[in-house]
Amino acid sequence: MILIVDDRQENIYSLQKILELNGFEIDAATSGEEALKKILKVQYDLIILDVQMPGMDGFEVAETIKGHSKSKDIPIIFLSAVNIEKKFITKGYTSGGIDYIAKPFDPDILLLKVKTFHKLRRQTIELNETQKTLRAEIEYRKQAESDLSESVDELRSILQSIPQIAFTANAGGAVEFINQHWYRYSRSKDVLPKTLPGKTSVADCIRKAIGSGKPLVEEVCIRDLEFHLFRYHTLTMTPVKKNDIITKWVGMFTDIHEQKMANQLLEQRVAERTLQLQSSNAELEASNHELQQFAYIASHDLKEPLRKIHFFSDLIKSRYLNGNEDAVANMDKIIRSSDRMRNLIMDILDYSKLSIPESFERVDLNAVINDILVDMDLLIIEKKAIIDVCTIPQLEVNASQIRQVFQNILSNALKFTRTGTQPVISIKASLVADKQLDSPETPDGPFCRIEIADNGIGFNEKYLDKIFVIFQRLNSREEYEGTGIGLAIVKKIVDTHKGLLTARSVEGEGSTFVIILPVHQNNS
Missing domain, CATH: 1.10.287 (Helix Hairpins)
Known part of the structure; x- marks a missing residue:
């Protein structure tokens, strides 16, 4: 933007029209004081300043403009119709002007000068911005180099203090720094530790890491120069990146010889x-x-x-x-x-037969239970028992053995009934996620949880482990018949099916036997 300063509106108007027709953006002030106020608020590219004005003349305005840091670089062209003597022209230049034009002026000449000074001003601004950017970049690079130097020094200090063999290498794999432990396995920074013949070398590990551009952990066996023995180490190569570009590698050998020997002995x-x-x-x-x-x-x-x-x-x-x-x-x-x-x-x-391996097949357990209930029909009628059986999924089991499981548990439920109480027995099943008693139900679960509940005499749960042991009885033979083997057989069959068996009970309130079996034997 160009600022025209003149106390006569007609002069401002004629200049403004000439410059606007040539694409310049124009602002105007009718006094030196008004011009100074505008210069403090707006950044101008050029000022066309009349010399002869009431109040502050052009020379005073120019000196004030040049004395202010914000406006000192703005080019000023003086225009004068009266003060055209050499001393006034000289004063114009010493006041900070870059040109002094007498009125009346040639519009074409004025326009050429305005274009030239305007272009120089824009170039000067761009140059200043470029210099400012370059100075900032130089400062940034200096700070980055300083930080990098501090980081390298800190890294080397850390590597010197650790008990492992440590080194740094450039992006191409050339070793740049080593700590004092390096010299136990090599005489020089430029010579890599020697590895066991026929085994992976340190150079191979470095090339492998550089080729992949990723951290590497490799087991190597390097020669101890002091004892002339090869010791197992873990070589770790870690990339150091700047702007996602690998600039350095940090390598570290960790002695694992004792652990390796102990593991070999343990494996043996x-x-x-x-x-x-x-x-x-x-x-x-x-x-x-x-x-x-x-x-x-x-x-x-x-x-x-x-x-x-x-x-x-x-x-x-x-x-x-x-x-x-x-x-x-x-x-x-x-x-x-x-x-x-x-x-x-x-x-x-x-x-004794249960220890003999049996084959497994997909069995409908509801059909097995129905057959058992048919065989027990007379006892069920005699006891007036109510038996409720829900749908049980088909499972891979041994049909004859699983029949013994349900027959023994149902027989006990009908045997150990309370006097004066109608026996009620329920059988329900659900698919579950795990072989756990509290496993949540799931439609596609790999295990089936079966619960057989009765309202019989029950038992004290402190004897839970005892009831599944062969020949163990909780009741007298005179009161209830039996050999004490039935539940032991159930337990052994469930074990051979890779299942889980337990019971919950309260004396005088009944018992619930819980069986968890795999749906497929090969998935258990």
């Missing part, structure tokens, strides 16, 4: 122990097989004399003891004892 001992365990497992498997055969044969052979005891006891009772009540009572005790022994032997046979 684990391998030896594994062989011992495999041998022991083979012996145990053979022993278990022999024990199973013994249990089967022994139990099978015991049944024959028991059949004879039962048969001849019953024969003596019916033929020779009529009328002798004491003898009949004693003989009944013998018969009942033989029956219990037979049941015990049968249960032992069932329990």
Whole structure:
């Protein structure tokens, strides 16, 4: 913008029109005082200043403008129709003007000068801005170099203080700095530590890191110059970036020799122990097989004399003891004892068979439970029991073994009922996320949680672990029949199915048996 200062409006008007027609933006002031006020508020590119004005003349205005830091660089062209002598022209230049034009003036000459001085002013402003930017950039670079120097010094101080071997390398991998621990494995900064023949070298690791541009952790075995031994180390290469460009690498060797030797010794001992365990497992498997055969044969052979005891006891009772009540009572005790022994032997046979591996297949558990309820129909009617069975998902199980599970639990529920209370038994199931008792239900869960609840006599939960142990009973034989093997069989079957079994109960209020089985055996 150009400021025209003249006390006559007609002079301002004629100049303004000439300059505006040539694309210049014009502002005007009719006195020196008004011009100074405007100069404080607006940044002008050129001032055209009349010399002869009332109040402050042009020379005074120019001196004031040049004395102010904000406006001192604005070019001033003097215009005068009266003061055209040499001394006035000289005073114009000494006051800060860059040209002195006498009126009347040639518009074309004035326009050429205005264009020239205006262009020079714009170039001067741009040059000043460029210089300002360059000065700021120089200061920034100086500060960056200072910060970088401080960072490098700090990094080297840190690397000197750590117990590991440490070094820095430039972007191309050339080593620039090493700490004192380096000399235990190399005589010079320019020689990398020697690695075990046939193993990865330090140079290979550096090239690998530079090639990937990413942090690298590699195990190397380098030679200790003092003891002439190779020691295992972990070499870590970390890139240092500036503006996402790698400018330096920091390398560090951490001694892991003792851990490596300890791990090798541990692996050797684990391998030896594994062989011992495999041998022991083979012996145990053979022993278990022999024990199973013994249990089967022994139990099978015991049944024959028991059949004879039962048969001849019953024969003596019916033929020779009529009328002798004491003898009949004693003989009944013998018969009942033989029956219990037979049941015990049968249960032992069932329990021993559970160790034999069985195949698994997809089974409809609702159909299995329905078959069991049909077999128990007379007992259910006798007890007037109510049994509610919800839909159970199909699972991969051994059908005959899983039948024993439900049969034993349902038999107990019907056996251990409270006097005067109608038995109520419920069976419900849901798919769950994990093999945990409190696992949340989920439609596609890999496990199935089955809960069998009754309102029978219940038991004290402090005996929970006891009820699943073979031959353990919580009630007297005289009060409730049984061998104490039923729940042990259930537990063993659930274990062979890779499942979970537990129970919840309150004495006098009933029990709930919880079974968690995998839907698919290969996913358990």
